[in-house]
Amino acid sequence: MQVHSPRFKERASAALADAPLQKALTRFRDGFQAKRAAAVAGLPEFEALRDVARDIKNHTLANLDAYLERYADKVERAGGVVHWCSTADDARAAVLKICQDAGARTVTKGKSMISEELGINAHLEAHGMEPVETDLGEYILQVRDEPPSHIIAPAFHLNREDWEASFRKSHADLPADRQFHERRDILTEARTRLRDKFLTADVGITGANFLIAETGTSVIVTNEGNGDLTQTLPRVHIVLASIEKMVPTLEDACVFMRLLARSATGQDLSVYTTFSTGARRAEDLDGPAEYHVVLIDNGRSGMLGTEFQDMLRCIRCAACMNHCPVYGAIGGHAYGWVYPGPMGAVLTPTLQGVDKAGHLPNASTFCGRCESVCPVKIPLPSLMRHWREREFERHLQPPVMRRAMGLWGWFAKRPTMYRLATRLGAGTLKLLGRGRGAFHALPFAGGWTAGRDLPVPEGRTFMAEYARRQRAK
Amino acid sequence: MSRDVILNSIRRGLRRGPLPADQQAMLDSRLAAHPTHIIPARSRLPRAGQVALFIRNLEKEFATAERVPDLDAVPAALADYLAAQNLPPRFAMAPHSELASLPWHRFPMLSFEARRGQGTDQASLQHGFAGIAETGTLMLPSAPERPTTLNLLPDAAIVVLRASAVVGAYEEAWAKLRAASHDALTGGFMPRNVMLVTGPSRSADIEQTLELGAHGPRNLHVILVDDDPEALG
Numbered sequence: 194m195q196v197h198s199p200r201f202k203e204r205a206s207a208a209l210a211d212a213p214l215q216k217a218l219t220r221f222r223d224g225f226q227a228k229r230a231a232a233v234a235g236l237p238e239f240e241a242l243r244d245v246a247r248d249i250k251n252h253t254l255a256n257l258d259a260y261l262e263r264y265a266d267k268v269e270r271a272g273g274v275v276h277w278c279s280t281a282d283d284a285r286a287a288v289l290k291i292c293q294d295a296g297a298r299t300v301t302k303g304k305s306m307i308s309e310e311l312g313i314n315a316h317l318e319a320h321g322m323e324p325v326e327t328d329l330g331e332y333i334l335q336v337r338d339e340p341p342s343h344i345i346a347p348a349f350h351l352n353r354e355d356w357e358a359s360f361r362k363s364h365a366d367l368p369a370d371r372q373f374h375e376r377r378d379i380l381t382e383a384r385t386r387l388r389d390k391f392l393t394a395d396v397g398i399t400g401a402n403f404l405i406a407e408t409g410t411s412v413i414v415t416n417e418g419n420g421d422l423t424q425t426l427p428r429v430h431i432v433l434a435s436i437e438k439m440v441p442t443l444e445d446a447c448v449f450m451r452l453l454a455r456s457a458t459g460q461d462l463s464v465y466t467t468f469s470t471g472a473r474r475a476e477d478l479d480g481p482a483e484y485h486v487v488l489i490d491n492g493r494s495g496m497l498g499t500e501f502q503d504m505l506r507c508i509r510c511a512a513c514m515n516h517c518p519v520y521g522a523i524g525g526h527a528y529g530w531v532y533p534g535p536m537g538a539v540l541t542p543t544l545q546g547v548d549k550a551g552h553l554p555n556a557s558t559f560c561g562r563c564e565s566v567c568p569v570k571i572p573l574p575s576l577m578r579h580w581r582e583r584e585f586e587r588h589l590q591p592p593v594m595r596r597a598m599g600l601w602g603w604f605a606k607r608p609t610m611y612r613l614a615t616r617l618g619a620g621t622l623k624l625l626g627r628g629r630g631a632f633h634a635l636p637f638a639g640g641w642t643a644g645r646d647l648p649v650p651e652g653r654t655f656m657a658e659y660a661r662r663q664r665a666k
Numbered sequence: 667m668s669r670d671v672i673l674n675s676i677r678r679g680l681r682r683g684p685l686p687a688d689q690q691a692m693l694d695s696r697l698a699a700h701p702t703h704i705i706p707a708r709s710r711l712p713r714a715g716q717v718a719l720f721i722r723n724l725e726k727e728f729a730t731a732e733r734v735p736d737l738d739a740v741p742a743a744l745a746d747y748l749a750a751q752n753l754p755p756r757f758a759m760a761p762h763s764e765l766a767s768l769p770w771h772r773f774p775m776l777s778f779e780a781r782r783g784q785g786t787d788q789a790s791l792q793h794g795f796a797g798i799a800e801t802g803t804l805m806l807p808s809a810p811e812r813p814t815t816l817n818l819l820p821d822a823a824i825v826v827l828r829a830s831a832v833v834g835a836y837e838e839a840w841a842k843l844r845a846a847s848h849d850a851l852t853g854g855f856m857p858r859n860v861m862l863v864t865g866p867s868r869s870a871d872i873e874q875t876l877e878l879g880a881h882g883p884r885n886l887h888v889i890l891v892d893d894d895p896e897a898l899g
Contacts, residue, residue: 236706464866495675
């Protein structure tokens with residue numbers, strides 16, 4: 194997938210002015226936050242489970258090499274094949290080879306963010322195969338040739354009219370005068386279309402939410418059942434999984450089962466949580482004859498032992514972006530790559546370079562909501578701050594910003610001057626803003642006020658007000 | 667080789683070589699002991715309450731359930747359900763001995779084939795291994811007598827489950843599988859596939875609005891056989 198993150202600022206401005214997107218975002222913000230809150234309220238043990246989940250992931254990461262070896266051994270004993278791939282190129286080549294060896298023409302796919310990261314679809318298409326996304330959201334995006342804008346609700350940015358228009362255009366063999374009375378009619382058309390693909394595909398590719406070392410098992414979590422049809426019906430099943438998906442045992446996985454859906458969609462558990470261990474057994478009536486795990490590093494191991502190691506705990510639930518005021522204002526496409534929102538602001542610079550993705554960790558008010566809802570307690574604001582520091586050290590910001598930071602730093606180190614300057618500033622703004630509640634535009638700050646208003650200051654600085662209250666006690 | 671490249675890179679990050687033998691042994695004993703963590707209090711109930719919670723939770727997730735007094739009552743319950751859903755009296759049935767031995771001869775209008783699922787199946791009858799009260803979830807481990815496709819391809823998936831197979835938490839269902847299952851290929855307990863199913867298939871991808879019946883069954887119905895006197899509330 195192409196990286197558009199360097200153009201974050203333009204893309205974010207465009208998103209703020211995009212009326213259909215803003216309509217979708219309103220729906221999105223209300224839905225996910227309320228549903229998560231209700232689900233969490235229903236499980237009194239939720240907070241304690243977050244600590245347990247963090248500890249399990251930390252233990253696993255500290256012993257990742259040993260657990261990966263045990264996992265791979267178990268997969269092989271269950272008749273599976275593990276393909277270790279340290280780079281995206283290795284992984285693409287491994288997937289292609291498995292598909293070619295299987296003589297594949299049609300390849301069905303369950304939703305997988307690592308597949309987006311690797312660009313599997315384009316690679317298979319370039320070699321004459323037809324990849325078919327089967328998650329409803331991913332399917333419409335494939336039809337429209339768009340990237341996902343969210344890691345669990347990839348097409349949330351589309352409105353109903355977009356679905357109808359795309360289906361009419363793409364399913365041109367169906368009667369042009371057919372009606373879509375309800376959302377259900379859109380769903381039914383996709384179901385009929387994809388049922389045939391499920392039954393005729395030669396290879397099925399899924400991601401993995403978890404890998405279990407104890408049993409050599411890959412786990413997928415879906416609501417539609419598309420991932421299960423993808424991995425059950427074709428002769429060959431390929432699992433794409435990055436190395437940090439590992440957990441030691443089934444009992445460890447239970448902790449994450451209780452956290453993942455509640456954090457993501459606000460369900461107690463997703464409809465299908467499926468554990469796959471190897472290929473079809475001798476007496477089985479169904480299941481794939483071949484089971485391959487493409488085990489991908491692609492930059493993860495390089496995060497171990499750095500300040501970004503905590504990010505490897507991420508279970509891709511999307512709670513951080515669902516609760517992020519920045520994501521909620523601009524959606525996912527502005528971030529310019531596979532992973533948007535706070536987790537993307539940490540991960541994208543790691544995997545693509547801070548020179549390309551330096552804007553992302555800056556697009557945060559550090560309000561801390563992402564960290565407060567993260568089921569594995571990743572300190573996302575601190576990690577974003579680490580990127581800002583690295584960006585500053587490497588002189589990657591524009592000169593104006595560096596000079597402004599230098600000026601601010603000069604004042605900040607001289608408290609008397611700082612207080613004088615802020616008192617002057619607050620007083621002047623109060624005077625200028627007499628009779629109105631907020632500034633819609635300010636000289637030299639047009640970029641800032643274009644997307645928001647600046648409330649008129651009360652006239653006193655924080656320090657002055659603080660001193661007054663201390664005296665009043 | 668990529669395997670060594672990855673493992674060495676992990677060790678470099680962790681600033682150590684391969685784990686020493688004593689730490690390897692500690693990991694192996696953790697895997698062998700597979701300790702449980704916090705188990706939510708919600709499912710720690712007397713048997714009757716546990717079964718009631720199982721049904722309440724599965725109904726919350728848009729599945730349906732009917733309790734019958736014994737296995738012999740299953741064919742009639744199935745016939746009634748199919749008729750009520752306007753489905754033809756035909757279904758694909760898991761080739762499980764417990765289902766095969768039901769008194770089907772008393773219901774000559776019901777026709778079935780014991781086999782895996784097919785793309786055109788309208789209804790299936792599956793054998794449930796366990797029910798999990800915590801979230802109203804069915805555990806369906808694959809086996810020759812429990813084909814996975816029956817869970818996925820039909821419009822209506824119907825599952826026969828003994829009330830004695832209802833447990834409280836996920837961990838109890840895994841414990842039951844560890845005790846009851848043997849996989850000839852690996853020598854372990856884990857079958858090729860274990861599905862945990864909570865309600866019928868659904869999607870909210872169109873405008874965040876829930877619609878049932880995405881790619882899997884539109885209806886999930888549990889026929890719960892009351893074989894556990896303590897579970898009768």
